[in-house]
Every structure is written in structure tokens, then in C-alpha cells.
Amino acid sequence: MPTLGFNMHAANNHHHQAKAGASVSEPAWVRYLLVTTALAFLALFLLLPLAAVFVQALDKGWEAYLAALHEPDTLSAIWLTFLTATICVPLNLFFGVVAAWAIAKFSFPGKSLLITLIDLPFSVSPVVSGLIYVLIFGLQGWLGPWLQAHDIKIIFAVPGIVLATIFVTFPFVARELIPLMESQGRDEEEAALTLGASGLQTFFRVTFPNIKWGILYGVILCNARAMGEFGAVSVVSGHVRGSTNTIPLQVEILYNEYSYAAAFAVASLLALLALVTLVIKTVAEWKIRQTLSITESEG
């Protein structure tokens, strides 16, 4: 097994370098200073605000917290947020897997263009993403008059919110899967095909088991963004209370009305979501590294 031997050798080299690095590194006080600075920065800009959200939310007590969440407009915002995520995440999951499959396993003209396009939502300001839909479906937009004549509401209604959210969140799954699938190559799929498996059998029995943790990782990031998106949704929502407000929009309204406790109570839901996301993300990352290390040793 020269390949395996080679990998072990490479690992040993890394080990040596790490050791060598430690022996010639900066003096201890420099290291402590750097670590302390990094930790202080984290605490100040990440942990403190997170703690502040929960402290503020519970400022008026547990009952006020629950009451703020039970408010009808807030409940409606929570419902709308879940609805949006339930529509967007499966669609983007499907799109992401298909795109990553196409990009990683085949070569075709326009491949690099497709990769660039997938990144587009990341490079465009969310506000612009929202405006695009206003320009297309809004009253003054291209399809506006036709939509109005047929009594179809997209802008300032739920379909607009869903569309804008899909646009903003579509890179997550694809972005996560493309490098993973590329690193795994197509040998296993080709082997499955020569053994008589159909395309679908190959996907579900060979490809999927190898990428499932990558899919989970992409899905939770996609979900976090779908639930937390503010800019794009704000443009297309119209801020109709109890009807077109998502959780982030509701937080803003409450805050602007000086109902700080209520605003932070609702915001704490998003903060909780972030914490759950982080935990799942860490587990998924660990699992992906495991799968990849198997790939390497098989290399």
C-alpha cells in the first residue's frame, strides 16, 4: 500500500513541523498576549451581545417573557418564519444537491459560469436581492400589471417573502457539497454503474451515504439564514403586522416602538436558533472530517 504509506509519511512530516514550530516559536508572553487578545475580542463582540439578548429578554421576568412571545402579532411572525423556512430549505436542498452533483461529477460547457452564479447571492447586498423581486413582480415592475389583473399578490405578501428568501439562501447547500463531492471523486459512482446500478440507485446507495453530513451542514446553515434574513425580506414584505412580518422584522418593529423587553424576547428565539445551529454544525463538521480521512487513507 504505497499510498497509505505515503499518507502516513505525510502525517509524520506534519507532526515534525508542528514540533519544530513549537521549539522555535515566539516567547511565551507573546503567545499569551495573542491568545488573550483573541479571547477578549470574542467575548466583547460575540459573547457579550449574546448574553445581553437573554438578559434583556428576561429583564421583566419569566412571565413577561412568555407573554411577549404569546402576543398574536409575534405568534404570526413566528408562524410565517417557520412557513418560509419549510418551503425554502427543501427547495434549496434539492437545488443544492442537483447543482453540486452536476458540478462535481461531470464536466460540461458553462460549468465555471454556473459556479459563479451560485455565489451571486453571497456577493449581492440582500437589499438588492429584495429589490430585484420588487422590480419584477411589483406594481411598477415588469409583471406587476398582469399579476394585478389576475389578482395574484406576490410583493408585500407571503410569496414575495418566500421568493426573496430562496434567492438569498440558495448557495448554502451547493457551496458545502461541491468541494466535498469533488474531493471524493467519481470512482465509486463509476464502479456502481459498471456493476449495473441505475443513476438513482447510484445516488441513493453510493453518493448519498458519503455526503449526508455535508448535506446536514448545508441544511442547518441554510435554515439559520432563511429564518434570520432581514434585508431582502424587509424590502418585499411591506411590514403588514400579523400578516407579512417574519421574526427579524417583528424584532425591529417592537424595538422601534420602545418595547425593549418584547423585542429582546423575540430576538432570543433567533439567538437560540443560532446556538442550536452551532452545535449541529460542529457535529456535522466532525463527521465530515471523519469521512474525508477515510477517503484519504483509501486514496
Next chain:
Amino acid sequence: MSIQIEGITKNFGGFAALNNVNLNVPSGELVALLGPSGSGKTTLLRIIAGLESPDSGQILFNGEEATRRQVQERQVGFVFQHYALFRHMTVFDNIAFGLTVKPKKSRPSKADIRDKVFTLLKLIQLEQLADRYPGQLSGGQRQRVALARALAVEPQVLLLDEPFGALDAKVRLELRRWLRRLHDEIHVTSVFVTHDQEEALEVADRIVVMNQGRIEQQGTPSEVYDSPATPFVYDFLGNVNLFQGRVHEGTVQMGGMKLSSPEHAATNDTSAVGYVRSHDIAIERMSADESSVEAEVRYLLSVGPLVRVDLVLADGESTMEVNLPREEADRLELRVGEKVFARARKMRVFVDDYQI
């Protein structure tokens, strides 16, 4: 099943991987596609499997047109250089895969699949490892599992892409002998790709030497080794010394040697290249005639059954590598720095294509 390849051409972008290749593989033969990397041998194998499609030309299986047939319909077993085992499945499930994906009506029963897998495990001598995962096996074991997996679907053709390329020398030797014995037992038409001449010479019934997308020569191992058709084949197979020189009316003059070359009797003062295998050079204490040349022993390596002697010719630049049987080297009692005479027992001369 016999395979006929007719006029296959394949380009990748501007690179011509295969250029009008014609080849017949008779049923039941074990054929080696031998060539350096980039010679198109793997591309040809993948086209036979249906993993690539040719730009032009056609493939016939048993005389039937199969160029457009899907991979799944071709009934080929493919063994990959890096095994390509399903990493999340046990050895058992890997071997059973081809049977379990069959459509319901042609799928064997669970018990039959189990019997079949264990028969194959016995064949590859890994019965006790059925529940292991590929990551827990050695390279040689993985490649045997890959072979069993390919054989499970009873393919009409077995295609192997550098099957032993990723294994260390000892395992490689064992496995290729095992493959030869296996082929003698089951006689499935097999094509395997290799860049290792020794492997091809030892295992194959027939060798197809490829270079730059073309077939240079094909024949039995001894045909290809003993009478190479082109300078490339000479260079690629075996240890060879190359001399530049001139041919004039049946006489070759190169590296200080003067040899007769009757097949070039009509050639008039043309530059030529001569090839001499390192075991086709005799070392003598005395100059016999003009065919021998004075040289100095620069290096001696006596390991194994052959003694390697490096010579520097009188011009101080040209070198010769000679392999002597041990007894002969012992008889000569060579020392580094000594003057000796070298004589080419057998030289193959290729006259340059351009005639002046």
C-alpha cells in the same frame, strides 16, 4: 466475448488521447495494454467499459455494435487502480452490490446472494473479513475485494485499470500471479492496463504497446520483447543501450563499433539509431575484430543473478550498461577502472526516416 475496436478516436480539448485505434481481443484472452502515462491506454479501457464515449469509430462485442450501449448494459467488470470500494459498506455488501441492484425479477434471493458472495470470498481467500470495512483492509486485500465485486455479476469482459499500480512490490508480484491463475480457471476475456513491462510480459497472453494515442505493436510477450517493431517499443521494453551513428551500404558504424547490417545494404550514408539490450553485450579481454570497442569499467553492481557493469567508451562520453550472468562476471574477474572490450551480439538498427 470477443471485443473489436474499429477506428476509435478520442480528443480531450486539444489533446488527442486516441488516434484511429484498431484492436481485436479474441474471446477468453488476457490482453495487456502497455504504455507510458498519457499514451491513451486508460482512455481506451474506459471507452470499452462505456465510461467514456469515443469521438468516432466503433466497438463491437461478439460482432455486435455496442458503441452506444449504456455502461450498465455492457456486462463489463471494471477494476479501478484505487479500488473504488464503497467505503461505507462492508466487504460483504461491496461484493453483493451488483446483485442487489438488479431489477426485482432478475435479482437472486437473499440466500443465493449470500452463497455467491461467500464463494467469491473463498476465491479471494478473505472469508474471515466479510464484515470489515474497506478502510480496515490492506491495499492488496482491497484490490482482491474489488475483483470479487466485479466478478459477482458474472461479467462478459473483465477490465482492469492499473490494478496493481498502487500496491507495493511484493504484493504486486503475488497478486499478478494470482490473477494469471484466476484467468486460467475462469477464462473471462480480460483487458488490463499497465505501464509496467514486467507485469505485462508475465501476465498477458498478448501485449498491445501504446504510445501517443496509437498502437505501436501487438503480439505475444516474446514477439514484442524479442522483435520490437519500432524504436519506441525497443526503448520501452527491457534495458536497452542506444547508439547514434551512420549506416552505409550494409555497414553500421556507431559508438566505435563497426557491424554489418545486411538489411540496410541499399542505404547510403544515413544517420541511424541502434538499440542493444544490456544482456546482448559481451565483455572480452581481447579485441576480436572491428565489431568490438574498447571501454573502461566504471561501476560494478553484483546483486542478484545478474551483475551490472557500466562501461565508458574510449571517447570518454558514451556509456553502456551491460548485464552479465554471474558465472561469466566471476570468470572475467572485472575490476573498476580496467580496460576491456565490449561487443554487441545483437543490435537492431533503425535508419532515420528522413533520407538525405
